[in-house]
Amino acid sequence: MAEIVLITGLSGAGRSGTADVLEDLGWYVVDNLPTTLISTIVDLAAKPGSDIPRLALVGGRQHGSLLEKIGEIRASGHRVRVLFLDASTPELVRRYNATRRRHPLADQVEGLVESIELERERLDPARAAADLVIDTTDLNVHQLKDRIVDAFSASTESRLQVSVESFGFKHGLPLDADMVLDVRFMPNPHWVPELRPLTGHDPKVRDHVLETAAGSDFVDRLDGLLASLLPQYEKEGRAYLTVAIGCTGGRHRSVATAEEIAKRLRSRGVAVRVAHRDVAR
Structure with a gap:
């Protein structure tokens, strides 16, 4: 049985930073894994003698299809937790303006705010299904790291936090x-x-x-x-x-x-x- 965490949430809310922290904690991190390969890598991680006891899957544009897999993975006996990273729209706008990066949904609507709100709407089911929601609006990188360490360090995994x-x-x-x-x-x-x-x-x-x-x-x-x-x-x-x-x-x-x-x-x-x-x- 493998320990699995699915990292999802709004673009710019801290998915990449969270993945880095989990990797430092010993998790095997896979970013933007195609949905069709999820079962394969989970099966590999669960095999006796596997060196992947803890697996972190980072959702990219496939948030919805990743969530569809959670039920069947849990039914196989694996412990799956869903982490959703959120942030206020004004803060996300500030972050995008600071980095000058394009929003992943920029081609579908006109304007950064509209892109953020469209993604927020599409991710509502993922947020509702999450075991843990972290609002990163007022967190710096060090504070976010502390939150992730508190939640996912080996000593706290089996307890209600x-x-x-x-x-x-x-x-x-x-x-x-x-x-x-x-x-x-x-x-x-x-x-x-x-x-x-x-x-x-x-x-x-x-x-x-x-x-x-x-x-x-x-x-x-x-x-x-x-x-x-x-x-x-x-x-x-x-x-x-x-x-x-x-x-x-x-x-x-x-x-x-x-x-x-x-x-x-x-x-x-x-x-x-x-x-x-x-x-x-």
Whole structure:
């Protein structure tokens, strides 16, 4: 049985960089493999004595036909995970303008934005089928590498991995969230002069937010909800779950809450990573 990951997603969202990281982690990477050869290479990787125990297939223009193969490969007993790389349209436009590359669908519509939106529409089924969606809009190459290493290093492959992410609603919703929670009802440190320059990492901010009836009750209830849900996700074979917690700016309430939830998850042995998208804004 082979470990297989299918890397798909929007052009310019980081497929090539992701493939490079997986290759460094020991995965055998095949880019733009024709659909007709997928079964062949999977069979080769699964043979006894094969030196391809972990196989990464990078989708090019054949995203849809690659997805059609997933069911039959899984039915053969292989573990297949689908990674979808996403990014906002303005960010993709910026990246294409910086590199001066043509979009793969430039011949089918007029304009870069239209090309990106057409590809996004065509890839909706792939995104819906993904086990893990990573929004690379605000990630540099080093941060993307960290996300890939966290998700696909050998030590974490068999466990449900939970990402807890704080964000600010005024900066937009995270594209990769499975669950979005709003903590704007909590006391806002922004209106306390001595707390405004601090972040949710500071104990004073944490206490202001969470040492209240509303804050402590919410965290207890969310902790209980996750304690109930995570075993069910794991039972269903879910490999990843991203919980996004948002406040207005993403600096105080969401950060403090995300850190507290991550701490509680770790205390129960859950593999968890925490990220703060907007804390530095």
